[in-house]
Amino acid sequence: MDETRKDGAVIAPDRAPLVPVARTRGARMAVLVGPQQGAPGFVTRRFTLAPGGRIPAHRHPAIEHEQVVIRGEMVLTMDGADHVVRAGDAVFLPAGCAHAYANLGDAEVEFICVIPHTPGYETEWLEDPPEGAHTG
């Protein structure tokens, strides 16, 4: 066995607590797998979006997202078009695609979002933060 190789890891939810996401209302995020485990290529994150929650429109010029909705239902706006997405749906958001999320229901939404591990993570916000947004 190569002495330099990385170890496998199981990350239980209490090892990856959700934290509020700035400029959003009701979104929380946890990094599940990424640089902390020595993962070389991509980062797996968990998001939740509370009832009434909103992530305003933004885009990442150089970063794509691959997402899977785990629980609930929300409205995903991609390049100005609304899509109702729900548990079981997957989403591809290419680099440069403007996207926003709104939970119009009364159940929390949970989704997984995978991004490349790169120093080039930039976000261009296209809307002001919604009323009541987290400012941290």
Place this chain on the structure above:
Amino acid sequence: MDETRKDGAVIAPDRAPLVPVARTRGARMAVLVGPQQGAPGFVTRRFTLAPGGRIPAHRHPAIEHEQVVIRGEMVLTMDGADHVVRAGDAVFLPAGCAHAYANLGDAEVEFICVIPHTPGYETEWLEDPPEGAHTG
């Protein structure tokens, strides 16, 4: 807008049907997001493992996995050590790490597994297929 840029996509479950995985008993897999959408860097797949199901030990010399368990509970064996993983847990399997899965319960397990998009996907099987394995 760059005319060559890719479009965003929502992939509903019926667009990504699960298919049996060869050399396993009771495992099915669907590619959710990947080359079909023009995703450049990584591939998001969904796995299910039926009660009594088993994916025998194998490793990928050049490919890591990032996984999130969505439903159920199973035994994940990593480099010979057993770990009970359940809904909410995430897993990092570095390249070269031997891994196997066994569903010892009576509920189906579902997990997401993300891999790099690379031509270097190789699998070294370390066990024979279990009794009743899919041979397709």
